[in-house]
Amino acid sequence: MSPAPDWLKDKKSRLERKNAFDGALVYGTAKFNRETGRGNAAKNPFQEYVDPDTGMIRPDLVRPRSCPVCGEPPGPGLFIKGGFRHVRCPSCGLIYVSLILREDVMLRYWRDELAWMSVLNSGPQEELDRLKFAYGLDAAGAWLEGRAPGKLLDMGAGNGTFVRTANSMGWKATALEINTECAEAMLNEGFQVIVKPLELSDLPHGSFDLVTFWEVLEHLAEPRLALSRVAPLFNEGGVLLVMVPNAGSLVTRILHEKSNTFGGHSHLNHFDAGSLARLLESLGYQILEMETLLTELGAINNHLDFQDPYLGEAASFASDLTPELIHDRMWGSRLFVIARRKPGA
Ligand SMILES: [Zn+2]
Numbered sequence: 001m002s003p004a005p006d007w008l009k010d011k012k013s014r015l016e017r018k019n020a021f022d023g024a025l026v027y028g029t030a031k032f033n034r035e036t037g038r039g040n041a042a043k044n045p046f047q048e049y050v051d052p053d054t055g056m057i058r059p060d061l062v063r064p065r066s067c068p069v070c071g072e073p074p075g076p077g078l079f080i081k082g083g084f085r086h087v088r089c090p091s092c093g094l095i096y097v098s099l100i101l102r103e104d105v106m107l108r109y110w111r112d113e114l115a116w117m118s119v120l121n122s123g124p125q126e127e128l129d130r131l132k133f134a135y136g137l138d139a140a141g142a143w144l145e146g147r148a149p150g151k152l153l154d155m156g157a158g159n160g161t162f163v164r165t166a167n168s169m170g171w172k173a174t175a176l177e178i179n180t181e182c183a184e185a186m187l188n189e190g191f192q193v194i195v196k197p198l199e200l201s202d203l204p205h206g207s208f209d210l211v212t213f214w215e216v217l218e219h220l221a222e223p224r225l226a227l228s229r230v231a232p233l234f235n236e237g238g239v240l241l242v243m244v245p246n247a248g249s250l251v252t253r254i255l256h257e258k259s260n261t262f263g264g265h266s267h268l269n270h271f272d273a274g275s276l277a278r279l280l281e282s283l284g285y286q287i288l289e290m291e292t293l294l295t296e297l298g299a300i301n302n303h304l305d306f307q308d309p310y311l312g313e314a315a316s317f318a319s320d321l322t323p324e325l326i327h328d329r330m331w332g333s334r335l336f337v338i339a340r341r342k343p344g345a
Pocket of ligand 1: 067068069070071072089090091092093094
């Protein structure tokens with residue numbers, strides 16, 4: 001295997017690279033939220049279907065489900081947000097939404113959704129995303145034994161910033177995206193795009209060095225199915241890259257339902273390090289590395305200062321609460337994993 005680049009082995013340079021795409025650190029939380037329009041995008045588009053008396057989403061729009069990691073029936077409810085009940089699995093600890101939107105309602109929502117596209121296309125978001133994606137590609141590439149940059153498949157490619165970044169670094173990227181406008185924009189740029197669910201595509205087995213799920217698994221009713229469907233697509237030694245919101249993050253543990261990460265129409269699964277590892281390992285993936293990205297330090301400080309978490313301007317509450325400490329404890333707001341199929345799995 002080719003030696004990992006110096007920045008990957010050196011903790012300090014790795015932290016410096018992570019901090020360079022952390023919106024809370026680069027712009028400050030309030031400025032970053034204002035300039036990307038994240039607050040508006042986090043509003044519940046299904047609010048009109050929430051019964052004001054019960055606070056619950058209209059029952060004909062939703063369906064039940066059991067824990068998507070271990071299959072156990074839902075445990076006690078934690079809270080209701082946006083009309084959706086968030087529960088915790090008594091067996092594996094996953095926080096997830098049940099009931100969730102019916103499959104056809106969800107599919108229509110994702111085909112036409114535009115609110116997040118405008119966040120992704122905003123200048124500050126795009127700039128930081130490019131750095132984040134380059135970081136992920138370098139980290140994954142270090143495990144590819146000299147075959148990077150190679151062929152990759154990006155699941156749920158969104159507005160195409162990742163594919164654009166990857167191709168500029170020499171990768172040959174294929175995007176899978178069902179959102180009509182996102183897919184059209186990528187096709188117009190000449191990218192290779194599959195505009196249908198993976199099970200309906202005919203991608204050749206054994207053809208990818210890297211498969212990426214950037215903030216996708218939290219949106220899927222059946223994340224297990226998606227991860228098992230991509231399994232045959234890896235070539236020998238190919239690696240999987242996953243980023244998801246971290247339910248074990250400090251910001252989530254402090255803010256609970258006030259955290260923008262909770263919104264039951266779209267974020268259905270809230271993994272922590274344990275439940276994500278359990279899911280991947282049960283499907284025959286071996287975790288090569290797991291770390292956290294993005295601190296959300298501003299939201300933490302704002303909340304501790306009784307201000308709006310996302311729009312407050314609080315000074316640091318405790319000077320020893322640093323990005324280094326947050327990532328050392330796996331308290332960052334995203335989990336980042338590189339994994340590989342175990343031989344014979
Ligand atoms: Zn479970």
